[in-house]
Structures are given as C-alpha cells and as structure tokens.
Amino acid sequence: MKKFWIALGCVLMGMASAQAQSEEHPYVPETDQAVVKKLDEWQDWKFGMIMHWGPYSQWGVVESWSICPEDEGWTQRKPAGIPYYDYLKKYEALGKTFNPVHFNPEKWAKAAKDAGMKYLVFTTKHHDGFCMFDTKQTDYKITAADGAFSKNPRANLAKEIFQAFREEGIHAGAYFSKPDWHTAYYWWPYFPPRDRNVNYDIKKYPERWNQFKQYTYNQIEELMTGYGKLEILWLDGGWVRPRKTQTKESLSWSQTAPQDQDIDMGKITTMARSHQPGLIVVDRSVHGPYENYRTPEQEIPNKPLSYPWETCMTMGSSWSYVPDDKYKTVNVLIHNLVDIVAKGGNYLLNVAPGPDGELHDAAYATMKGIGEWMHVNGDAIYGTRAVAPYKDGKVCFTRKKDGAVYAIYLLDENEQVPATISFKGLTPAKGARLQLLGASNKLVWKTTADGVTIQVPEAIRQKGFKHAVAIKIPTVEKM
Structure with missing residues (x-):
C-alpha cells in the first residue's frame, strides 16, 4: 500500500510539474536602474553583429554540435559512419592547427560600422569548450602553448576583437556557452556523454558539479575583468538551468531524466555587474530575472512583443563558416530589419569568419549594401520604438x-x-x-x-x- 501512495504522489507531482512547464513564463523586468538604463540604450541600437568562430571553421562544419551524441540533422559527423571517439579525438585536435593568419579585426569592425551595426556579440566559448580568449582555467584555448596561433602577438583573439570594435564606436558583448563539452567537470570521461546535458548524476557527485560551477564563474569573471568594457553577457545553452525553470521545450533537450543544472546565476550576475555596472545579462531561454531580453532564433515574431527582444539570424545559411555559403540578399536583410524594428525588436545578424581569419567577399559586399541603405534611412531605424x-x-x-x-x-x-x-x-x-x-x-x-x-x-x-x-x-x- 505504501508503494501505491508513493507512486501516486510521484504521478501527481509530475502532473503539477508538467502543468507549470506548459505555462507561458512571464518576462521579469530588471530592477537594477543602471541595467534598465542600458537596456533602453540597447533598444536604440537596433542593429548588431554576432560572430561564430572557432577551430571547427577549418572543416566548415557546424559549430560544436557534431560532437554531441544526439541523432539530429545538425549533429551528423563527416564522413558518415566514423566512430564517435575517433571523431572526437580529431575534432579536439583542431585547436592545435587553428591558425587564422589573416586575422584582421579592424577590417571586420570597419565593415560592421559601415553597415550601420551598433553592437557586437562575439563567441568567446561555444559548447565544445574551446576558448577564444586567454583563460587560466584550461589549456583548451587559442593561446595554448602547442597551438599554431599561440605565438602570434594577437593570439588573445577575443581581446583584440573587442578592442577593434570599440575603437569604431561599436558596443561589445560576450557570447559564452554555459555547457562545456570539453571539461571533465561537465562531460566526465568516466562516463560516455548521452546527449547535450551533463553526463553524470549531479546528486551523486555534487562535488564535481560544484567544480563546474566554479569553473564557469571563474571564466566569466576573467571576461568581465580582462577584456575592457563589456555591455552584454550573452549566455547560450539553455538546458543548463535550475530544474524548477524547465519548460516543455527544455525538457525535450534531455534523453534521460532532467537534472537540476543550477549554476547560480544570481552569484554570477552579481559578480559580473560588480565589474561591469549596468551589464545586460541574457540567459537565453531561461525565463526569469537573468533574461534581460529575449532572443528568438532564426525567426521574426508575428507581432510586437511587450518586452525587450532581439532576433538573432544568420546572414548566410549557417552560424559557422561554410566554404561556399549562400548569403541572403540585401533586399531580404533590409526587409527583415525594418520588420523587426517596426515590431520593437533588434536585429542581431551573424557573420562567420573562415579558418584563415577572413570573411567571405560576399559578406563584405552584403554589409556594404546594407550600409548604403542605412546611411540614408538610419533615422527611421535607430532610436525608435513600435x-x-x-x-x-x-x-x-x-x-x-x-x-x-x-x-x-x-x-x-x-x-x-x-x-x-x-x-x-x-x-x-x-x-x-x-x-x-x-x-x-x-x-x-x-x-x-x-x-x-x-x-x-x-x-x-x-x-x-x-x-x-x-x-x-x-x-x-x-x-
């Protein structure tokens, strides 16, 4: 009988949890007045650039996802049929051969400014864990001693990029992946990864999870203290979240029982803003006090939204570099921008550098075309509301x-x-x-x-x- 009541209780708890997860989570307004002011300024900027870049550009494959053991269209390995661990070894070795000899962030920044872009979000670390900045927490980074680019005086890529864009008057923001598929604190080699989530039982190994929390905290603090003025902390990997904040969508990202992947966003945010007052924090898809604005991906809402938001979208077909990528026309991109701004949003457009550090000629030409239009019509875009x-x-x-x-x-x-x-x-x-x-x-x-x-x-x-x-x-x- 006792087993029956325990089972019934679990069912009822599950039903209550499912009901809560299916409800729309309301936007939580920011209370820090410095952040409120910065959000208002951000809504005036309207048009920004996001850049996905890392060792994976050498293969022209999707960023990070090909090492995720999920069977989805965007996680397929090339060549097809290669054993997982063989592929993983080759993928992780890309960090040593990554050598962007034509790296010239000033050229990127000038093109972005000429296009009318007002802010940048740069991928300091994607899910694969490779750091495009000089972190002290791991050797899996662009400045590692055995890396092909490490002796270059501009090896600390993120620092150079942020500085180049700021010198053009463009506001700097850091993309940072909460999950990290390289560190043993998240994907512990003792167990095989099962999906995109942490691969060990957090309740059974709480010390390891606490090490991951500290690892994450330390890396974000490095970014907040050693890379100049940053105005946006753009956090990706929304499955790393407290269990109580799960939604129907986030639950679908786990092939096993979802865990409480709480990294203490309150502590991280307080620390980050102690170094960068007014910092906008974007904990993507984790609706709550640390999602200062929302980020519909590759889509434009059908109508104006009642809270700050930004459509993030690729200029080409992919977030990461593809050798023969096809770019959207200037006409399509400007229509998207106008549609988004009319609905009260911002447009964050992705451009992906190649393995040598250069953008496609088509990317430069497209930005030039956008800039020619913005030079005439920018007053109808910047500083507007719906x-x-x-x-x-x-x-x-x-x-x-x-x-x-x-x-x-x-x-x-x-x-x-x-x-x-x-x-x-x-x-x-x-x-x-x-x-x-x-x-x-x-x-x-x-x-x-x-x-x-x-x-x-x-x-x-x-x-x-x-x-x-x-x-x-x-x-x-x-x-």
Missing part, C-alpha cells in the same frame, strides 16, 4: 521618441518607388510636412476613406531608390 499599427500592407511604421513617425515602404527586388503610397491606421497631423529620406522634395498627401495617400513626385521615383523608402511624418493625429 507604434500601432506596426504594419499595413507593404508599409511598416516606427516611432521616434519625439513623437515623429516613419512610414517605411518595402520595395520588392527591382521595384521602382510607386507614384502613390497609401496606408491606414494613423494620420499625419493637419499641415504636417512629409519628406522622403534621401530627397528634398515636399510630398503632397491627403486623407481618403481608406486612410492616407501620399503622392511621390516623378523626380523622386527616378532616383533609383532600392529596398525600402522611409517617409518622415513629424506629427500625427492623436489615436
């Missing part, structure tokens, strides 16, 4: 803090600016002088039964505008 309605047909709207509104018409590839642009949902104030960015001509407009119609002079239409045009409405009628 305004209802955020979109009507091919017209997106953004709002400046002084109350001015921009109506941004999305041009199809090779489409000429139309003779009239119409929208509904908001109306310019009586007598408002409308102007299209990049042109000095006054625009004639009128209200109709269907909304507002703006006449576009032929002289403007012949200017060869591409991708989108932004019309400034200095004041609108109260809604």
Whole structure:
C-alpha cells in the first residue's frame, strides 16, 4: 500500500510539474536602474553583429554540435559512419592547427560600422569548450602553448576583437556557452556523454558539479575583468538551468531524466555587474530575472512583443563558416530589419569568419549594401520604438521618441518607388510636412476613406531608390 501512495504522489507531482512547464513564463523586468538604463540604450541600437568562430571553421562544419551524441540533422559527423571517439579525438585536435593568419579585426569592425551595426556579440566559448580568449582555467584555448596561433602577438583573439570594435564606436558583448563539452567537470570521461546535458548524476557527485560551477564563474569573471568594457553577457545553452525553470521545450533537450543544472546565476550576475555596472545579462531561454531580453532564433515574431527582444539570424545559411555559403540578399536583410524594428525588436545578424581569419567577399559586399541603405534611412531605424499599427500592407511604421513617425515602404527586388503610397491606421497631423529620406522634395498627401495617400513626385521615383523608402511624418493625429 505504501508503494501505491508513493507512486501516486510521484504521478501527481509530475502532473503539477508538467502543468507549470506548459505555462507561458512571464518576462521579469530588471530592477537594477543602471541595467534598465542600458537596456533602453540597447533598444536604440537596433542593429548588431554576432560572430561564430572557432577551430571547427577549418572543416566548415557546424559549430560544436557534431560532437554531441544526439541523432539530429545538425549533429551528423563527416564522413558518415566514423566512430564517435575517433571523431572526437580529431575534432579536439583542431585547436592545435587553428591558425587564422589573416586575422584582421579592424577590417571586420570597419565593415560592421559601415553597415550601420551598433553592437557586437562575439563567441568567446561555444559548447565544445574551446576558448577564444586567454583563460587560466584550461589549456583548451587559442593561446595554448602547442597551438599554431599561440605565438602570434594577437593570439588573445577575443581581446583584440573587442578592442577593434570599440575603437569604431561599436558596443561589445560576450557570447559564452554555459555547457562545456570539453571539461571533465561537465562531460566526465568516466562516463560516455548521452546527449547535450551533463553526463553524470549531479546528486551523486555534487562535488564535481560544484567544480563546474566554479569553473564557469571563474571564466566569466576573467571576461568581465580582462577584456575592457563589456555591455552584454550573452549566455547560450539553455538546458543548463535550475530544474524548477524547465519548460516543455527544455525538457525535450534531455534523453534521460532532467537534472537540476543550477549554476547560480544570481552569484554570477552579481559578480559580473560588480565589474561591469549596468551589464545586460541574457540567459537565453531561461525565463526569469537573468533574461534581460529575449532572443528568438532564426525567426521574426508575428507581432510586437511587450518586452525587450532581439532576433538573432544568420546572414548566410549557417552560424559557422561554410566554404561556399549562400548569403541572403540585401533586399531580404533590409526587409527583415525594418520588420523587426517596426515590431520593437533588434536585429542581431551573424557573420562567420573562415579558418584563415577572413570573411567571405560576399559578406563584405552584403554589409556594404546594407550600409548604403542605412546611411540614408538610419533615422527611421535607430532610436525608435513600435507604434500601432506596426504594419499595413507593404508599409511598416516606427516611432521616434519625439513623437515623429516613419512610414517605411518595402520595395520588392527591382521595384521602382510607386507614384502613390497609401496606408491606414494613423494620420499625419493637419499641415504636417512629409519628406522622403534621401530627397528634398515636399510630398503632397491627403486623407481618403481608406486612410492616407501620399503622392511621390516623378523626380523622386527616378532616383533609383532600392529596398525600402522611409517617409518622415513629424506629427500625427492623436489615436
């Protein structure tokens, strides 16, 4: 009978837990006023760059995931059929041959600035545990004595990159993977890894888990103290989380009973902000007080969100370097940017360097194209917030803090600016002088039964505008 009640209790507890995990976790607003201020500034930046880079670029394979023993499309090993431990040995040896002899972060930073990017998130360590900075916690790092690049005076890659971007006026942020598939404190060699999660019983070996917590804390403190001003700590690997914060999605990431992978984010955050006041902390997908903004990946929400957010997306097809990667067109990327900003979000666009430290020519060309558009239309993007309605047909709207509104018409590839642009949902104030960015001509407009119609002079239409045009409405009628 006792066994029955124990079993029933476990079932009821499981049902309660499942119910809690299926509920939408509310956004928890930040209370640290320095962080609140920084978040407001971050929402003004709108457009940033994330860079995935590591020894894996030598093979042109997906970052880290090919050493994860899960049978998913993105975890496949090449060549197919190679035994796991044979592959792992070869993969980990890549750290010794990684030699980006054309490393030139100043060139990257200038291209990013010219593209209109305002902040950087750089992968200091991905899930495979290889450190792109000079950590003292492990020899699995770019500055290891037996590494091909270690004698280079710029071997501490993260430090050089952060400095180069800051010198261009770009805000610096550090990507850091919470899971670490190289350290014995997370994937203990005594047991084989089973999936992406810790591979030993934390309750049975609490001392080992505490060593992992300290290892993680120490590495983050190194970043917070030795790499200049950092404004974002962008934490990936959302399965490393307290058991009570599990969601239906995070539970699906474990092929065994989920464990309480609590690394004490409160302690880490307090330490990090003691060194970097106002630091934005992004504990991705772990909804709670350490997720200052949310990060939908490779997708754009259907509507504005009520909290700070950022779409992170690849410029090409992959987060990591692929030799013959195909890049999204400038038109697609600008339309994405306008759509995201109109919904109140930021756009974090990934660019992946190759094994020699150089970007694809196509990446530079794409950033140049974006920059040419941003140079003319940036005022409709930076320092804006969402305004209802955020979109009507091919017209997106953004709002400046002084109350001015921009109506941004999305041009199809090779489409000429139309003779009239119409929208509904908001109306310019009586007598408002409308102007299209990049042109000095006054625009004639009128209200109709269907909304507002703006006449576009032929002289403007012949200017060869591409991708989108932004019309400034200095004041609108109260809604």
